[in-house]
Amino acid sequence: MLLKVYRLIVQHLSFIILIYGGRFGVQLGPAVPCFACPYVNGCGGQCYLMGLQGYIGFGISLADFWGFEGLRALFYLAVFIILVVLLGKIWCGWICPFGLFQDWLTYLRRKLGFSSLKIEPETLHKLGYVKYILLGWLILGPILVDLKVLHPDFYLPFCQMFCPAKPILPVFGGEFRHFALDTTNLVTRIVTTSSLLVTGGFLAAMFARPRFFCTFCPLLAMIHFLEPLTLLKLKKEPLLCHGCGTCQRVCNMDVEEVCLEKEKKDVQVVDCINCGDCIASCSAKGALGFSFAGKTLVSSSRELSLGLKTKKTSA
Template identity: 30%
Template sequence: MWKNLSVIRKFVQLLAFLFLVYGSVFVGFYSADKLSGAFPVLSCAYDAKTADYCVLIPLQHQLGHGLGPAIAAGKFTLSLLLPILTTLGTFLLLFILLNKAFCGWLCPLGFFQEVLGMIGQKLRLNRTESLDDNLVDRIRPAKWLMLGLLVILLPLASGLGFVGHELGDPFCQICPSRILTSLFAGQLNQLYIDTSSTGYMILSIIADLLFGLILVLSLTMRQPFCRICPLLAMHALFKKVGLVKLVKNYTSRCDKCGLCAKACPMDIREIHTSKEKDILMPDCTLCGRCVEFCPDKGVMALKYAVIPIKVSDPAYFKERNKAQKRWEGKQKPSRRVKKD
């Protein structure tokens, strides 16, 4: 079982989920609050038991409550950039260690979507395992729009006084992880419709609808929210500096079967078509499934700096493929026949 990279990843994801949702219960709220405050995954500060929270909430607050008002009042100084630079610097230091594997191995929302997907498979729901290439191309810009508009421009505009204070942290107001982690922590308040103002009411309705949509879509397709997550876009900006790498040796050993792209939960067809050695694409979460499902020896590899973590191997592929088919119910486990 432990030779299966996906099983190891699920175990790590489960531990990360428990820590990021309930961690302050074990380390204390003060210690948890000081761990970083700029984590590269969607762990939420609105969860009262969280061990850490993601980089997007301090970034929005610093733009909306610090930098924006100071510029509007004509009191801008370079020192006002220090909190933002500290937040981004902390994020970058953590990101260098694990690169985009924070998405594929540690994010609570990513893990929850995968679990729902597994449930959908077991329920034999009519699932869309791979999206059409044209649809994928249309979806991809959404994460950049979310990052630029909801995380940067609207909070800054709120601080400058161009829009209401409700838009000081608009992404956090609609983030599915806010509702998810709070629910698991026993808090129902993040599901409620906020009627304190029209703006908050609209945002809370959008949040509930988005959360419900993600629940439904996760049962029938792979990683729906990950595709539009602004944190994935933020990761993409710095992916070259991370120590975890995804590489491909495009040699004659690659039979161009396309199984790597088919296995990818983010429908990244470029890992099949690219002839570059570095195939860590902007949408990649470094889950490693493409390496697992590559049947050609040594063609694909997941590495930490120069150290191989997992290298494609025909024997591993054969066993992994069998395990996947058994899970999906497409192949019955072989039975040993007793000899008389």
């Protein structure tokens, strides 16, 4: 319970910093590994995915890559990698403003008494591959624009066509214009229509199911590629697990691998967003926990799950 309270505090503070930080002079730069949307006026940091499609990534022409722009791109790539290595998917579960937005929708649904949309684990697993397709699209799109295969209005192809955060998060900065169709030409019509359809679909799905967008998030896929290097990990002690399945049921992402694992200690799977709800709900002492550079930061216990104060019980 306490872990959930800490998370809520961190999530809301992060939201304020990343959405409104710029208005108070806070600017964390363009390599933030979460959906800190640059379309928000006065945002305090920018999602790396936008930069990656644009001026610090695949938006740079091959000729410019060997100059300063290439050097800058490599610098921000290094910043992104360092941030991911330090905090892993804490960026997703604890910091991402769009993640918090999804959690608000889930909270609202639960308050209204609606049950969650059930998706079979196999179907969910297959849907998870979409995030790699989107990652491929956001890499390939700018290259095709540069090669003049695609119209220039296809710039930032992921943000413009598929990212539901782009129309939604600017609303918190008082801006609604991304919900409008851009009728400048056929391409802008296609791009904005796609954006609105995807956003509408995701809004409904994110209300019906917790963290639904995260299953498709290309940033989650990128962070997962760096997982072998990350210092913060979800760990399991299989011998202490009771196999009760609570970790799976309370999991926002419906990850079943953590519960089913009977041998390995490293249970950091691709769809785990390190929210820690499994640790907070697990009553088996030491069965689940977060470790940082091999040191346990927090681990499950009956005290934690029941919301009781910890007492030393060992001899």
